[in-house]
Amino acid sequence: MLHYEKKCWEQSCERIAGIDEVGRGCLFGDVVAAAVILPVGELLEGVDDSKKLTDKKREAYYELIMEKAIAVGVGHVDARMIDEINIKQAARLAMKKAVEALHVSPDYLLVDAEKVDVPIPQLSIIKGDANSQSIAAASIIAKVTRDRLCKGEWDAKYPEYGIGIHKGYATKLHREQILALGPTEMHRRSFLGNLLTEQPTLFDL
Secondary structure: OOOOHHHHHOOOOEEEEEEEEOOOOOOEEEEEEEEEEEEEEEEEEOOHHHHHHHHHHHHHHHHHHHHHHOEEEEEEEEHHHHHHHHHHHHHHHHHHHHHHOOOOOOOOOEEEEEEOOOOOOOEEEOOHHHHOHHHHHHHHHHHHHHHHHHHHHHHHHOHHHHHHHHOOOOOHHHHHHHHHHHHOOOOOOOHHHHHHHHHHHOOOO
């Protein structure tokens, strides 16, 4: 998990920021990105792609990363902007905001399968969250940040939709509630076209 970091350290790049985002495939809520700079040589045993970890482990690693990191930045892009500029551009914008939120300027970026629109040298890594500790750490920070919003503020705002349960993804419960109650202002209208037009046959399976 430190293969890419070691290459950077060998070239005197000490402040390496891992960048990742979550919520790209959701019907509801912000896409959230995180940027994490860990100390040179820091090995966080067990840190991995957030999707491979249980909620409990993610929460524990979140606290560990926040304690060990030199800097952590988080960026959000809301549903309205996602509809306006499309999800790919919104994810990239969230990543840019996360980098800009760092209180320490990074020397180099390791990015999960994207390019960040900032004038900092960077490397895009396919499946980066499974191959780079820095990116895995960013994936955990982004995931826990978004999940806490889903289970807290967003669920409280729209309790009928079950956001705390499905986190905004297109589960059967979520689709049923959208059809029964209509979309909220936090739903991504550009993601709902097929759902709303296929209403009569959606639940025949």
